[in-house]
Structure formats: structure tokens, C-alpha cells
Amino acid sequence: MATKKFMYVNRKAPYGTIYAWESLEVILIGAAFEQDVSLAFVDDGVYQIAKGQDTTELGIKNFSPTYSALGDFEVNKIFVEKESLDARGLTIDDLMPLKWEDEDEDWAEKDSIKVISSEEMKALLDDSDVLLNF
Amino acid sequence: MAILHTVNKSPFEKNALDACLRLAAKGSSVLLIEDGVYGAMKGTVKSAAIESAKGDISFYVLGPDLKARGIGEDKLIDGFKVVDYSGFVSLTVDNDKVQAWL
Numbered sequence: 001m002a003t004k005k006f007m008y009v010n011r012k013a014p015y016g017t018i019y020a021w022e023s024l025e026v027i028l029i030g031a032a033f034e035q036d037v038s039l040a041f042v043d044d045g046v047y048q049i050a051k052g053q054d055t056t057e058l059g060i061k062n063f064s065p066t067y068s069a070l071g072d073f074e075v076n077k078i079f080v081e082k083e084s085l086d087a088r089g090l091t092i093d094d095l096m097p098l099k100w101e102d103e104d105e106d107w108a109e110k111d112s113i114k115v116i117s118s119e120e121m122k123a124l125l126d127d128s129d130v131l132l133n134f
Numbered sequence: 135m136a137i138l139h140t141v142n143k144s145p146f147e148k149n150a151l152d153a154c155l156r157l158a159a160k161g162s163s164v165l166l167i168e169d170g171v172y173g174a175m176k177g178t179v180k181s182a183a184i185e186s187a188k189g190d191i192s193f194y195v196l197g198p199d200l201k202a203r204g205i206g207e208d209k210l211i212d213g214f215k216v217v218d219y220s221g222f223v224s225l226t227v228d229n230d231k232v233q234a235w236l
Contacts, residue, residue, distance in 0.1 A: 009233070011153065011235075011236065012236075019236070042153060042157070043149060043153055083156070118156050118157060121157055122156075122157050122158070122159045123159065125137065125157060125159070125233060126135055126137060126159045127135070128135075128231070129135075129230075129231070130231060131137070131231050131232065131233045131234075133233065133234045133235070133236055134236070
């Protein structure tokens with residue numbers, strides 16, 4: 001089967017609804033099928049990968065550490081829309097430093113997150129084969 | 135690759151339409167369904183954004199959802215094409231993929 005470009009578009013904050021958690025589960029399942037996977041974080045979706053999440057007092061699972069494991073599943077194309085960060089007063093420094101190890105370069109650690117403009121995001125969506133929306 | 139964008143939330147409650155208009159490429163189609171159909175009405179705070187995107191994007195609205203909400207076609211922004219369910223299916227197959235702005 002030919003590899004398809006899967007794009008997961010995440011637009012919801014993490015704990016108010018189940019979308020973020022469901023998305024993460026589907027991403028991990030999709031990664032097992034060795035497809036070309038990209039993630040987009042747009043609008044409130046950028047809050048999913050914010051640093052310092054602590055749900056202990058809510059009594060629900062903090063699934064944010066799972067994003068850091070995505071690199072091990074070769075999910076390392078993570079795109080964040082700059083306009084969405086700007087609108088929320090955030091910068092890349094407010095996000096978890098998601099990394100992956102490049103086996104072609106002696107396991108050099110590289111950043112998975114790329115902050116891109118709306119125009120670039122537009123082109124990226126257009127270029128994907130399959131869009132999954134959460 | 136052509137995308138059909140669907141918007142199913144009222145633009146006065148959620149930002150789905152705003153996000154769609156910001157990220158839909160030239161040549162895309164946008165179909166408003168469910169509460170999204172309120173975005174097709176003229177004279178609202180959202181009308182101007184659609185008016186200015188009309189040159190690059192084709193706009194469609196689902197007729198049964200308009201009827202259910204008592205929205206006559208005379209109340210729509212000029213250029214909107216009203217489609218029925220089979221029109222929705224045609225749009226889906228005529229485009230390469232669907233982006234659902236939830």
C-alpha cells in the first residue's frame with residue numbers, strides 16, 4: 001500500500017472536551033501503520049501542548065507527557081500556527097519541547113515542533129492526502 | 135488538491151467559520167451545515183468576511199438545514215449555492231478530501 005500523508009488537525013483545548021485525548025489515541029494507532037503523519041495545532045488546540053500541565057487536583061489523567069513520546073513513533077512533524085499562538089499571548093517557549101532522534105544523523109536530537117504562518121498552514125492542509133479533524 | 139471544508143457551528147458561538155476562512159486555500163469549497171448555516175445570512179457581523187472570500191472560494195449551504203431554521207434563500211449572502219443531501223454527496227466526491235471544522 002502506498003504511503004499517504006495523514007494530517008491530524010487539532011483545534012480544541014485539552015480537558016474541557018474529549019477531542020484532544022481521542023486525537024492522541026488515533027495518532028498513536030495511525031503511527032503503528034507506518035503512514036506519513038503530521039500534526040497541526042490550531043486555535044485552542046495549541047493549549048494541548050502547553051508546558052506545565054498538572055491534572056492531579058482534577059483526578060483525571062494528564063496525557064500531555066504522551067506528546068513527548070511521539071518522536072519515538074516517528075511522529076515528528078508537528079506544526080503550530082503562529083497566529084493561534086499570538087492570539088493567546090503564547091510563544092514556542094510556552095510549549096513542551098517535543099524532540100525526536102534522527103537515526104540518519106547518529107541519533108541527533110531534533111525539534112519536532114515547527115511554528116508556521118496561516119499561509120503555510122493553508123498550503124500544508126492542501127498538500128495532505130487525508131485530513132482527520134479533532 | 136481541492137478541499138471541501140464543512141462548518142457545522144454557528145459563527146456567533148464558535149470560531150469554526152473564522153478558522154475555515156483563514157485556512158482555506160484559493161479554489162476550495164466551503165459548505166455550511168447544521169448551525170453553521172447561520173453564517174450564510176447577509177447583514178451579520180460575519181457577512182463581510184465571506185463577501186471578501188467569495189472570489190477565491192465557492193460557498194454552499196445545505197438547504198434542509200436552512201429550512202429547518204426558517205432561513206429563506208432571500209436572506210442569504212449573494213453567491214451562496216443551496217444544495218440538498220445529494221448535492222452534499224457530490225461535493226464530497228468532487229473534492230479530494232474533506233476538512234471538517236468542528
